[in-house]
Amino acid sequence: MxxxxxxxxxxxxxxxxxxxxxxxxxxxxxxxxxxxxxxxxxxxxxxxxxxxxxxxxxxxxxxxxxxxxxxxxxxxxxxxxxxxKKSKQPNRVDIDEVTNIRDEEDTNYSSYLDLREEMFQGMMGDEVTNAINSLPVDFRAVILLCDIEGFTYEEIAKIVDIPIGTVRSRLHRARNMLKDKLKSYAESKGYKDKRK
Amino acid sequence: MRDQNYQELVKKVTMYLDNELSERDERELLDEIQSNPAYFKVLSQEKHFREFIKSKIRRKPSPALIQSIKDKIRVTPV
The missing domain is CATH 1.10.1740.10 (RNA polymerase sigma factor, region 2, helix turn helix motif)
Structure with a gap:
C-alpha cells in the first residue's frame, strides 16, 4: 500500500x-x-x-x-x-583535424573584412541551411545552441560537456567557417566587392 | 588593422553580442567602438551576420509525434 x-x-x-x-x-x-x-x-x-x-x-x-x-x-x-554509432553522419570530420586546419587559416583574418551586407542579399534560406549542414556536427551544434536557442556559454558548456573556453573558441571557429562558406557561395553567384 | 588585432576584436564583439562580456570589458569595447569607425564597422557587420543567420534558420514536431510521446509516457513506470 x-x-x-x-x-x-x-x-x-x-x-x-x-x-x-x-x-x-x-x-x-x-x-x-x-x-x-x-x-x-x-x-x-x-x-x-x-x-x-x-x-x-x-x-x-x-x-x-x-x-x-x-x-x-x-x-x-x-x-x-x-x-x-550508426554512422549517419558520413560528412563528419574529426574535430581535431578541423581545429588544426583552422589554426593555420586563422592567421589571416583580412579576408573577412569584406563581409558586407550586400553579399547576403538574395541568399535563400536553403543556401544558408546547406552551409550550416556542411559544418562538422560539433561546430553546427554550438551555433544552433547559441544563435538559435539563445543558451549562454555556461549552459552550452554543460549541454555539450566541454569547458567554457572551448565553447568560446568553437563558436568563433564555427562562425568563421560559416562566413567562409557563405562568402564562397556569394562569389560563385557573381558577388563582387564594389569597393575594388 | 593588423590581423591579430582584428582577430581579438571579432572575439570581443562576438562575446558582446552574446551578452558574455564582463561589465568592464563591455564598457571598454563600447568606448573603443565610439572612437574608432573601423571598430564600429566590425560590430555592425557581425551584428548583421548574426541577424541574417537567425532569419534563415524553426521546425514544428507533428501532432502524431507529440501524441506518441504522451502515450508512451502514460505506460512508462517512474
Missing amino acids: VQMAKNKDMNGKGDRVFEEEFLPQIDALYTFAYHLTYNEEDANDLVQETYLKAYRFLDRYEAGTNAKAWLFRILKNAFINEYR
Missing part, C-alpha cells in the same frame, strides 16, 4: 513536470534534433527518446530548474550514442 501511494505521488509529480516544464520545450528540441540529423524520422526518434529518458530519470531533475538545458543535454547525449 505504501509503495503504491509513493508511486502514485511520483506519477502525479511526473505528470505535472512533464506537462508544465518538459512538453513546452518540444518545438526547440525538435528544431535542434532536425538540424543535427537532417532527417525527419531520425529527428522524431531522437525527440521521442529524449522525452522517454527524461521521464525515466525524473528523480534526477529538480522541478523548477532549467528544464530546457537538461532536456537538450539528454538529446545531445542520445544523438552521440545512437546516431554516430
